Amino acid sequence: MTVLHPSSASSAHLAVEAVSKHYPGQTALETVSLHVERGRYVVLLGPSGSGKTTLLSLIGGFTMPSSGIIRIGGQDVTDLPPAKRPTTTVFQDYALFPHMTVAANIEFGLKLRGLKADARKARVATMLELVGLGQHGERSIQALSGGQRQRVALARALAVKPEILLLDEPLGALDLALRRQMQDELHRIQRQMNRTFVHVTHDQEEAMALADLIVVMSHGRIEDMGPPRRVYLRPATRFAATFMGESTQIEGRIHGQDGQSITLETEIGLLRGMAAPSSGAMTDSPADTQGRIWRTGDKAVAIIRPENIRTAPESGQAMGQALVYETVFQGNYVRVFARSETGQTFVLHSPAREVPASGSTITPHALMDDITIVPAQED
Template sequence: MPDRVELRGVSKVYEGVTVVETLDLTIAAGEFVVLLGPSGSGKTTLLNMIGGFASPSAGQVLIDGEDVTDLPPAKRPTATVFQDYALFPHMSLAANVAFGLRMRKVPKAERLANAAEMLRLVGLEGFGNRGIHQLSGGQRQRVALARAMAVEPKVLLLDEPLGALDLALRRQMQEELVRLQRRLGATFVHVTHDQEEAMSIADRIVVVNKGRIEDMGPPDRVYLKPASLFAAKFMGESNVLGGRVVESQGGEVKVETALGAITVPGDNAAGSAVHRFAA
């Protein structure tokens, strides 16, 4: 798949505090990527730099090969769904969904037809004339998704959109997010601190901690074979065995541990300290 989003050497410093270390990240077209990490890890700042809500202190942001680093959010081929949804209470559902098209001067008949189709896609067909106050939390989340998708963004950014929902509804919406993403073939970048949520929806998980990428890969690999001690502990309960490499040869290393010597896959240099993880 071609690259849809590329971060080249981006970093972010706020008032002398580095919140994102210099890093690179590439996201393919049609990929569902989850930025996963604890509060304050820098994951939302990464999302905001893609969407144009924060400017990198250094580096470039590219979408489909075009440098959008200095473009404001409205000029980027992205749309963002926030946790609070930011819906207009004085507008009908159809008017909410069509709002972005209205700002782009799309003719009324066309934008209302588009809004009706988006509402159908998210399971709210026939709800166009209802008010926001008549909806449940899950239905409001679907309206926010429909509004974001109505402008046909190349990249949909989701900033913890399920955080305010109860557990049962959150799991239902996880399934619906995946269904919608597969149906549209769009590129989704989703931020969460919930490991279970990330495992259930992502094509690829990017584990972020202290402004750095700790690990990156398919959910099963990140969970079963984490690339760092932080990733192992953050992804769930793990048995961590520390040791020191005494021999390295042919893609395997012999590690001396408190429980004796073990041989495991690896290419660490002799003398280096390592950790072995078991879920």
């Protein structure tokens, strides 16, 4: 069972408690619990089929759970339809009305809620200013760019003042430059309104740019959850490490433990690193690793991010010698791939002016604090 508690159940703004969703012959979500404080920007991150969209649909009421309870602001909303929940959703295709003006689209939900005309007009004006479309109220939806349509969809969803805004891959249809611009806008709007946002994406860079809480999902389970920096630099599981970006992964067996320092016996020698935190840890402090039991001889994996591998002797533990077999220019750094005689592959980021030549030999080094030891078998 996946149980994560960044806040207590009693204080959680959003509480998903032991929720499962089963279809004939398929489990989309397996006994997931998630407690989120008010005002968080939560990103559900994972590959296709991981359960992230199912979880978003359950929170929004578009899908009913097979078991479990969902509470928003302390209210049990498990059996309520979408229109009765204090949530609104922004979809990837925006779902705007093409025959209406920008203002009419934003006003639509307010009419359904019976808001008076003067109040509707004032709210629409406020929302237009919030999303930077103050002069576009009378324009046709058809005349807008993709980024402007995304802003209209966001304004329409926020106009009704939902407790929680749900975003289903809202930036997926935008090009890279516009996507980054809209990431900044979403972050600004969320902070300005102090609303809880729950955002689905498969893009780990987008997740790290937006979230203060990342939830990494796989096969209907939550693999890891925490602040972006912790989940990236100190992942709780091997899957979380792999999905959050490139890394060198060195397999071995537990040789010894000294507090939170783990010594791993590997084919390239003994390697010391820090014990992975428990899934759901909000920091990488020793207190967050208490739930794990490390046994001598158990299989484990050392995770090292590319930016934390150096070739200078003073840069920590030496990890043998490796032959550079490929370099890839990435603009402000070069990805360097090297392989040891034992077959261990290393990937590191090198400054563009210090790139080792293909065919040359390097000695990778890493500090103990930059190495995370995770169980070989997922929890």
